[in-house]
Amino acid sequence: MGFPKHRPRRLRQTETMRRLVRETRLTVDDLIMPLFVRPGKGIKQPIPSMPGNFQMSVDVLVEEAKVLQGLGIPGIILFGIPEKKDEMGSDAYSDEGIIQKAIIAIKKEVKEMLVITDVCMCEYTSHGHCGFIKRDEKRGHLDVDNDMTLELLAKESVSHVQAGADIVAPSDMMDGRVGVIRDALDEKGFEHIPIMAYSAKYASGFYGPFREAAESTPGFGDRSSYQMDPHNALESLREVALDIEEGADIVMVKPALSYLDIIRMIKDRFNYPIAAYNVSGEFSIVKAAAEKGWIDEKRVALEILTSIKRAGADMILTYWAKDAARWLKNK
């Protein structure tokens, strides 16, 4: 065979020419910034395991949302640390809840910003699990009660949307939750509100720093009974198919980096918008290495985000959203 005589290698010579033939374009339009909100006033408390990220009180959060909007970032996703946690995670669906207050404040002042809310119980329950806990009397162990949790998730979603959320993102991985949330929203006249489903959410060690940030480490056991096994790929196709059938508008893969093959498979199989969550651990390992001077953070971060986009993600939830927006502007 041999090489053809005329290869288009000349197109690689200069940056300007490379720009013309580039296949993947990472832009600020792809980015969603996760933010953590807690009660209080004037609070901007650093999260040690995630440098550059903070637990913020609502007033500080609103200012941050303004800055992000100014940078052209289209959306934020909110995580709440409630005043107090209980067994039923009641702050999650209270109209006076921390997330509800945050949404109302942001919507008043930062009009263009899409506010996405993480719908889950783990930040609000005293045991740190993603749902209501029951004891299996026969087998003597504790487990999440899937169906009881569905009701609470539906209540939580409606309450977020009533406060002004633009998109709800259920991250709990209970079976059937997308359908139940869709029905609950429709019933209240919120047919137009999209659901971004965490469809392929793996039981991952990469969530470690987030659990410190959201104070949501499970008090006992782990989340393997409701999150996916990292060894499985085809299962993610079944999860996505179910979520789409139940009414998901955007499907998510999480984490992103160890699951780029999953993103590509879903992209090839379903003609649906895909979100990828570039999670806390993926961010923190780069930060830590950069602090030691072992790698160039900006270069590596943009390479990671580009790889997620190249794998097929239409949007990326990332703690680099703010930095990346600046980097992409000054490129």
Ligand code: PBG
């Ligand atoms: C659950 C939730 C988690 C993350 C987002 N939503 C934690 C978990 O499943 O344990 C993790 C995000 C990250 O690590 O950045 N509400």
